[in-house]
Amino acid sequence: MTPASISFEGASVRYSGASRNAIENITLECEGGELVVLLGPSGCGKSTLLRTVNRLVPLDAGRVLLDGTDVTQLDAVELRRQIGYVIQAIGLFTHMTVAQNIAVVPRLLGWDGATSAARVDELLQLVGLDPTAYRDRSPNRLSGGEAQRIGVARAIAAKPRALLMDEPFGAVDSLVRTSLQRELIRIVRELRTTTLFVTHDVEEAFRLADRIVVMRLGRIEQTGTPEELLAKPATTYVRELVHAADEVYERYYLASRERLRGSPP
């Protein structure tokens, strides 16, 4: 499928019993194929914003548009089958094999067994795992890094129009995280899937993002490329978060970004 644009227009969410809106009047455009990182501390609303796209969280005001179509105009279940979803806790189905996990959405969409099976092998290779060794394995017998590779494979199995990732690499150690980040960059480039990626890790944001959206207390502080955030932080909060004007950090972040992404294609 062609990558979809995602637009938020004045999106607000208030959870019942909360004293302020979880997200407040968010307006944001993500182009098709873009990797946008939502960056901020816990409680800033970044996960809530992410989950409004596949309607796991309903909006109280505003709209979310997927390729210009208001997501509330679509059937929620059909919508979710077109959008990949990866979460920190991974949530592999432990009563299924690795292959069955990856094939969940293809099967929901009614792909036949042979097509699904071929896709499973293709995806295992894409995420760097040997199909013969992993296909029939139980998720209980995977390391954290392996499990999240399967989580990513499951999310992109049916060639989604967009990919939502909620702190996907937050639970793995830094070495594994780096290799997962590198592969994500490669996969996203290959698939050209519009990706929203939530993290509180500044370095991770700098490594992965085409554009970073800095959030705080349910609002957007600033939207910009990594270079823009460093060069022109819009608020004190952003400046302190990214250590703008600190040459050491600036060089560190940009070098980290370049190392991970390799030379641009």
Added chain:
Amino acid sequence: MTYLLAHPARVAALAATHVELVVIALVVAALFAFPLGVLAARRPRVSPWLLGTLGAIYTVPSLALLAVVVQWVGLGFLPIFIALVVYAQFMLARGVAAGIGGVDAAQVDAARGLGMSSSQVLWGVEVRQALPVMLGGVRIATVASIAIATLGGYVGGVGLGVLIFNGLTLHQPAMIVAGSIAASLLAIAADGALRLVERAATI
């Protein structure tokens, strides 16, 4: 044991009606207990009231409950059947609530996020994940029901209780022993068989 050995066909026939009674009662009980258990798991505020009420019913002595039901529907298969259905609610619903409530939240979030419908999430993920715990409830309810079902001999002339109560009336201890032993063996067999099923369902 003498009666058991002398009349194996009679004991077997009564054991068969005993099993039939328990199985039908549990199947019907599950039709109520399953949605109640799911409701309790979904609504933490309703759960203590719901399970508390079922638990209170469960503490009523079975003979007393049966006496009330007999007043209402008369003698026969029906009163013991109704009593068993009512009794099993607590054990079954508690198992369903504990099982569904204990399912890994990440798997449920992933299932919804990937585009499973509510019924696909329930049957394909939650029930499957909760199966060992739910089957534990079924096992306990089965064993208890096999014991309680002996009262069917008193109010309706069904099941192995017939031997026990006829033995009491006729002063035939051998009949009482035969009925009791057969019921115990049924309970032990059911417990063992359901343990195997539980183990097979464990992930």
